[in-house]
Amino acid sequence: MATPDFIREIRAFAGHELLWLPGVSAVVFDDEGRVLLGQRADNHRWALISGIPDPGEQPATAIAREVEEETGVVVDVERLITVRSGREVTFPNGDRCQFMDLCFRCRAVSGEARVNDDESLAVAWFALDELPELADFHRFRIKQALSDEPAWFEAPGTE
Template sequence: MATPDFIRTVRASAGHQLLWLPGVSAVVFDDDGRVLLGQRSDNHDWALISGIPDPGEQPAACAVREVYEETAVRCVVERVVLVQAGKQVTFDNGDICQFMDTTFRCRAVGGEARVNDDESLEVGWFDVDALPELRDTALFRIKQALSDGPTWFDPTT
């Protein structure tokens, strides 16, 4: 994931200390019920499309923008799937972040899935019963997006 300019500006004065950042993930389905995934260029993992909202950008608008920027697929947001704090991550350069992710269920409405920027090596549609290896967090988000349940959140305090 490319680091947005506004975070580079904060890092110039904050150094490597922990930054608490918003994030969005999109579980995008096509008319055949397949899910859109991208193979990340930074770690080569297959993943849901995700990103960081720009200052003032609504999370749902960010999800739609990120899907298009990374895959050339146009989508609409259908609902919030989950809201979840992630674990602290230390990047190779020493930066420490923790993301508050809002995951959206989205429906593809146009475009052809292809690599559309330098953040992905490959993108494609996958049947939910034939997914490539994914992290548990991505699998959980897909499972929640397939359910008719309410928005998931961790009720512990």
């Protein structure tokens, strides 16, 4: 994901120190039940669409904005499906981050899926039985989006 200006400003003071950041991600379905994925420019892996909310921005608004910015697809945000703190990530430039991700189930309402910025190499819809290689946490989010269960979170004491 591209680094927002406000994080660059923090990095000017914090250097490469670990930053705890909010994150949002989406499992976007179309009318055919396919899932929208982007092939990331930074690591070439297929992934759910994700991003970082701007300061003061509501998470659901942030993910709707991120999906449209990255893919050209306009979505209705239907519900929260997972809340999860990820592992620490060290980027090639040495920056360290850990994200608290809020993942939402979304429904595509308009737009054509396309690469819409420099964060993706490709954007495509995939049938559930034809998903490309995905990290386990992406597959878990898709499974949760398909269920009627309330939002998933790590229970206290199970970390």
